[in-house]
Amino acid sequence: MAETAKEYDVVIIGGGPAGLAAGLYAARGRRRTVLLEKGVVGGQISLTDIVENYPGVPSVNGFDLAQTMLKQAESYGLESEYVPVSALERAGKRWRVRTGAGELLAKAVIVTTGADYNRLGVPGEERLTGRGVSYCATCDAAFFKGQEVAVVGGGDAALEEGLFTTRFAGKVTVIHRRDALRASRILQERAFANPKMHFLWNTVVEEVLGEEFVTGLRLRNVVTGAEDVMPVAAVFVFIGHHPNADFLRGLAAMDGGGHALVDDWMATDVPGLFAAGDVRQNSARQVASSVGDGVTAAIAADHYISASFPD
Amino acid sequence: MAKPADVSDSEWEAQVLKSDLPVLVDFWAPWCGPCRMVAPIVEELADEYQGKVRFYKLNTDENIETASRYGIRSIPTIMVFKGGEAVDQVIGFRPKSDLKRSLEKAFS
Numbered sequence: 001m002a003e004t005a006k007e008y009d010v011v012i013i014g015g016g017p018a019g020l021a022a023g024l025y026a027a028r029g030r031r032r033t034v035l036l037e038k039g040v041v042g043g044q045i046s047l048t049d050i051v052e053n054y055p056g057v058p059s060v061n062g063f064d065l066a067q068t069m070l071k072q073a074e075s076y077g078l079e080s081e082y083v084p085v086s087a088l089e090r091a092g093k094r095w096r097v098r099t100g101a102g103e104l105l106a107k108a109v110i111v112t113t114g115a116d117y118n119r120l121g122v123p124g125e126e127r128l129t130g131r132g133v134s135y136c137a138t139c140d141a142a143f144f145k146g147q148e149v150a151v152v153g154g155g156d157a158a159l160e161e162g163l164f165t166t167r168f169a170g171k172v173t174v175i176h177r178r179d180a181l182r183a184s185r186i187l188q189e190r191a192f193a194n195p196k197m198h199f200l201w202n203t204v205v206e207e208v209l210g211e212e213f214v215t216g217l218r219l220r221n222v223v224t225g226a227e228d229v230m231p232v233a234a235v236f237v238f239i240g241h242h243p244n245a246d247f248l249r250g251l252a253a254m255d256g257g258g259h260a261l262v263d264d265w266m267a268t269d270v271p272g273l274f275a276a277g278d279v280r281q282n283s284a285r286q287v288a289s290s291v292g293d294g295v296t297a298a299i300a301a302d303h304y305i306s307a308s309f310p311d
Numbered sequence: 312m313a314k315p316a317d318v319s320d321s322e323w324e325a326q327v328l329k330s331d332l333p334v335l336v337d338f339w340a341p342w343c344g345p346c347r348m349v350a351p352i353v354e355e356l357a358d359e360y361q362g363k364v365r366f367y368k369l370n371t372d373e374n375i376e377t378a379s380r381y382g383i384r385s386i387p388t389i390m391v392f393k394g395g396e397a398v399d400q401v402i403g404f405r406p407k408s409d410l411k412r413s414l415e416k417a418f419s
Contacts, residue, residue, distance in 0.1 A: 132384055
């Protein structure tokens with residue numbers, strides 16, 4: 001016997017700040033709503049030690065902030081399921097969402113799948129992941145007490161995670177391909193003032209070295225072309241993100257970088273399909289802006305359902 | 312729900328390596344967000360495999376000897392042991408199906 005698809009007003013795909021905020025508003029709007037998450041609720045912030053730029057919350061652990069958002073939304077009736085989404089397709093006026101645990105039908109879909117971190121794409125990286133190559137300093141920095149480690153990148157994440165790593169490591173070298181950081185000024189000030197933080201400019205990683213564990217990096221100076229080997233016990237990689245929107249390809253308009261194109265109400269060019277947070281073009285990529293996006297999308301979805309599915 | 316028991320450096324040999332049943336060990340630490348997501352999944356598995364597998368968690372902050380003996384450089388790490396030998400290892404947060412596949416290697 002074929003299982004009948006569960007019917008929802010709103011299906012939210014992705015449990016980061018945008019999805020959690022959308023879930024809160026959709027649930028309070030008394031729309032039957034489910035949030036689908038393939039991994040960890042909170043998305044990128046679940047790996048962040050301290051979030052201190054979310055207005056009204058002076059300082060909070062990223063994982064705890066996400067859990068609080070989830071509980072808040074669930075208290076108003078948001079449902080959540082921990083399953084990956086395999087496909088999204090039109091089903092008449094509705095949407096069919098295929099998941100690892102069956103099919104769902106929705107009047108509106110809000111895509112908040114966020115972004116995933118970029119890999120270096122150099123030899124040794126994949127083989128040594130979890131063996132000294134890390135994309136999460138809050139998870140792994142404590143295993144390198146007193147040792148020399150490297151951080152690759154020049155943005156907020158690189159400096160935040162680098163500063164966190166100085167609690168454990170003896171020396172943290174930030175390797176950046178340019179000669180200036182794009183991280184926020186307050187983080188730059190903290191990083192330059194920290195005696196454990198060192199900087200290597202105009203430098204890229206060519207190879208991660210080591211047999212069983214990371215033992216060093218082969219580096220190249222992009223200005224002089226000079227190559228060098230730096231011994232380190234770990235390398236933490238923070239070199240930007242790419243949107244998780246491959247399953248939208250062919251469904252909705254996207255830009256060359258793979259971001260969904262949306263209007264001011266987070267609506268894609270397809271009726272009933274919304275995209276919010278890091279997955280959309282021109283996201284400011286902050287917890288606060290993603291929360292705003294999610295709220296906007298939920299309100300727009302509510303209006304859309306009222307107009308398109310009159311009782 | 313069957314909660315995995317804590318295991319320490321000093322208990323490792325007796326509880327894990329000399330266990331008559333296969334053992335799953337969840338290497339974790341209180342400061343690790345993804346570890347807190349893995350914990351409920353491990354508890355579900357502990358229910359499903361009750362009587363067939365022993366489940367433990369090891370705090371890597373307090374039990375440095377065992378963590379370094381197995382070269383743990385990233386948590387969460389889940390290791391499966393059978394007859395004192397490590398049969399599989401899963402590094403990082405993974406869905407339940409991945410952990411189950413890893414655990415099944417103890418029975419193949």
